[in-house]
Amino acid sequence: MDCKEDSCTATTSTPSTTINDLNDDCLECIFEWIQDLPNQIQIAKCCRRFRNVMLNLWRRQPQHRTLAYNILPTIVQNYDHLAYYLRLMQGEFQILQIIDDCLNVFLKEMEECGIDCLPRVERCEFHDDVTECYPNDEDIECLSRLVPNLKYLQITVPITGRNLSKFQYLEELHLYDDQTKAKEIEDDALRDILLNLKQLRVLDIRNFETSRLRLMPEILQCTSLQVLKINLNTLKDALECVLKLPQLKQLKVLLDQDIDVSLIGNVDTYDYKIYETQEYYHILKEKGPNIKGLAVDFHFLPVSSTWNVDFLCLNPEKLRILALCNYNFTASKYENCCFAHLEILCLRHSENLEAVAILDMLQLCPVLKHLDISYCLNLDKSLLNALTRYLEGEKRSHTLYVYYRMSGLEVEIEKNLSFWSRQKYIKLLNDFPPDSDLGLSYVQRGYAFYF
Numbered sequence: 001m002d003c004k005e006d007s008c009t010a011t012t013s014t015p016s017t018t019i020n021d022l023n024d025d026c027l028e029c030i031f032e033w034i035q036d037l038p039n040q041i042q043i044a045k046c047c048r049r050f051r052n053v054m055l056n057l058w059r060r061q062p063q064h065r066t067l068a069y070n071i072l073p074t075i076v077q078n079y080d081h082l083a084y085y086l087r088l089m090q091g092e093f094q095i096l097q098i099i100d101d102c103l104n105v106f107l108k109e110m111e112e113c114g115i116d117c118l119p120r121v122e123r124c125e126f127h128d129d130v131t132e133c134y135p136n137d138e139d140i141e142c143l144s145r146l147v148p149n150l151k152y153l154q155i156t157v158p159i160t161g162r163n164l165s166k167f168q169y170l171e172e173l174h175l176y177d178d179q180t181k182a183k184e185i186e187d188d189a190l191r192d193i194l195l196n197l198k199q200l201r202v203l204d205i206r207n208f209e210t211s212r213l214r215l216m217p218e219i220l221q222c223t224s225l226q227v228l229k230i231n232l233n234t235l236k237d238a239l240e241c242v243l244k245l246p247q248l249k250q251l252k253v254l255l256d257q258d259i260d261v262s263l264i265g266n267v268d269t270y271d272y273k274i275y276e277t278q279e280y281y282h283i284l285k286e287k288g289p290n291i292k293g294l295a296v297d298f299h300f301l302p303v304s305s306t307w308n309v310d311f312l313c314l315n316p317e318k319l320r321i322l323a324l325c326n327y328n329f330t331a332s333k334y335e336n337c338c339f340a341h342l343e344i345l346c347l348r349h350s351e352n353l354e355a356v357a358i359l360d361m362l363q364l365c366p367v368l369k370h371l372d373i374s375y376c377l378n379l380d381k382s383l384l385n386a387l388t389r390y391l392e393g394e395k396r397s398h399t400l401y402v403y404y405r406m407s408g409l410e411v412e413i414e415k416n417l418s419f420w421s422r423q424k425y426i427k428l429l430n431d432f433p434p435d436s437d438l439g440l441s442y443v444q445r446g447y448a449f450y451f
Contacts, residue, residue, distance in 0.1 A: 020049075027053045041081045044088065051088070059092055066095040067118070069106055083113040090115050096124040096147060102133035107142045116146070123152040134182075137162040151199075158182045161189025165196040172202040176229065178437075178444065180208055187214060194218035201247075204229035210256040216241065223247065231256050232276060232446070239279055243286060250293075252448040253279070255300055273302040274445075281310075283449055288313035293321030293450025295346065297441035308333060317341065321450050323372070323442035328352055331360035339365045344433055346372035346442040355383035359390060369398060370433045374405040375440055381412040384420065384428075391425035399427050 019027070031054055034040055044054040058064040067086075076082040096118065098106050103126060110116075124147055128134070134157050135143075144150075144166040151169055156177035164173065164185075173193065175185060184207045193200070195218050203225060205213060211231035215238040219225075225245055229252040235242065242251065255274040264270045280301065284291075291314055298304045304327055316337040323346035342365045347353055353376045362368060373379060391400060404410060413420055413428055420428050437444040 024049075024053050024056075028057050031057055037075050037085070038078065038081060041076065041085050045081075045084060055088060058089065064089065065093060066097060067093040067121070068097040068099070069109075070097065070099040070101045086110075086113050086115055090118055091120060093118050094120050094122060096121045098124075098126045098128075100128055100130040102128070102131050103135040103139045103143065104133065107139060107146065110146060118147050119149060121147040122150060124150055125154045127154075127156050134158055140164060141166060159185060161185025161193070164189060165192040167197070169199060170197050171199050173197070173200065174202070174204040176204045176206040176208075178208055178439075184211060184213065187212075190215075191218050194222055199224060201225060202227040204252075205234070206231055206252075206254045208254075210258045214238070219245070226250070228252070230254070232279060235279060239282065243283065248451055250448060250450050251283070252443055252446065254444065254446045257300075257445065272300060274300050275302055277301065277303055280447055284310060284313050287449065287451060289315050290318070290451060291315075291449055292318055293323075293344075293448070294319070295321065295323035295325070295441075295443040295448040296327075297325050297443055297445055297447065299326035299349075299441065300445045301447055304328075320344065322346070323348070323436075323448075325349055325441035325443075329357060331357040331364075334361065334364060337364060340367070342368055344368075344370040344372070346370075346433065346436070347376065348372050348442060349375035349440045351376075351378065353378055355379060355386055358383060359386055362387070362390065366396075367398070368400060370401045370403070372403040372433050372436070372442065373407055373409075374403050374432065376407045379408040381409070384409060384412065384426075387426055388423060394425075396425060399425060401427050401429055401433070403429050403431055403433055405430050405432065 022030075027050070031040065031043060034043065040054055040058075044051045067089075073082060076085060124143070126135075135155075137160055140159065140163040144163060149169055150167050152172040153164075153167060153170055154174040156175070158181045159175075160183075161175075164170075185205065190205065190213055193203075194215070200222060201224055203222075204227075205211075206229050207213075211234050213231070213234045215230070215234060219238050219241055223246055226247045227250040228242060228245075228248065231254050233256045235253055242248065255276065257274060280303065294314065296303065303310065307324075307327070311333070316334070317340045319339055319342050321344045322339070322342060323344070325346060325348040327347075327350060329347050329350045345361060345365060345368055347358075350373075353373065358371070358373070362371075387400070387402070404413060409428075410430075413430075420426075432438060433442070436442050442448075
């Protein structure tokens with residue numbers, strides 16, 4: 001009797017354990033199993049401790065470092081919960097994406113949520129192919145206050161360019177879009193950019209059709225500029241000064257083209273070449289021995305007939321990038337060369353390219369990392385087998401990335417994807433190499449020099 005009473009007493013006196021008795025690490029492990037953001041936000045709103053635990057969890061997860069405002073409202077449809085999450089994370093976001101949305105609307109919604117600054121955002125991407133609600137000068141100024149520490153800015157919609165110079169820490173500015181724009185930035189705006197953005201390293205002000213922008217004399221002040229992407233018309237008057245920029249590592253040139261469609265009789269026989277080669281040859285001869293990379297779109301630039309002679313201006317042992325696109329490539333011309341440092345070889349859209357030519361080039365490029373054979377329809381499974389055997393025999397210390405988009409390899413790779421994915425020395429990608437333009441050429445309708 002006494003034993004039973006003692007047992008009952010012991011049972012009733014044992015304190016119950018609740019979730020509040022768990023330490024923060026245990027709570028974080030539990031909350032990590034809750035995947036959807038709306039439920040996570042509800043948990044964070046329960047109490048201060050749960051909020052802090054959830055905040056630490058969000059900080060560790062890379063997807064919460066990006067504020068993708070075109071996606072976030074579709075995930076968190078409760079406006080109060082969305083505003084709560086934004087306020088909680090406003091000091092944590094590092095990337096801002098505004099895709100197919102209106103910048104003016106976004107800025108107003110930030111204001112309504114009580115957010116006046118995203119201090120850690122260093123990268124902002126703004127594209128809009130849907131709403132066509134283009135930002136005005138005041139919107140750009142408001143954005144500069146919202147993300148005052150921005151280092152990377154990409155805007156592909158038409159703007160005047162005014163107030164871009166207010167992003168005082170900007171290192172990269174990308175304004176190019178591969179389609180016709182209603183307008184390009186104004187000369188005064190470009191002048192302010194060149195004079196006031198002292199930390200600017202990358203500037204892309206190409207305009208898809210033609211450009212009327214001028215760089216002189218302000219370009220002389222851009223002593224930190226490393227990458228310049230411009231139209232040929234913009235380069236002409238400033239070529240000598242551009243080549244003297246102390247930090248310049250890449251010059252990408254878009255050939256200006258304004259075609260009157262009514263003059264095109266037959267699209268198959270129309271001559272699309274742009275016969276402006278003076279600047280190309282000047283750079284090639286002036287900088288030849290020191291050039292570390294060259295990319296040419298032979299479809300538009302009429303220099304294929306002189307390429308064998310032009311190549312002699314280069315030092316093959318210094319080349320790190322060689323992109324010969326829309327060109328009938330043969331390896332026999334280079335059999336006495338040693339491409340000791342070549343890392344990227346792009347032979348995109350070479351109609352008659354054969355596997356033997358690729359293998360011959362591979363033997364001349366001991367450190368090659370990227371091989372782009374996109375749009376080469378003449379290739380087949382035999383190339384993959386030969387590449388695999390060769391690389392296994394060489395036992396290279398690095399993987400060779402092969403880009404095969406829209407090539408003759410697609411059928412074989414899709415049919416035996418599991419097998420080719422397991423290969424040790426070769427990685428096949430239905431994509432384009434790093435820093436490459438999209439489409440039939442590594443550099444779209446023009447050329448690029450790397451120094």
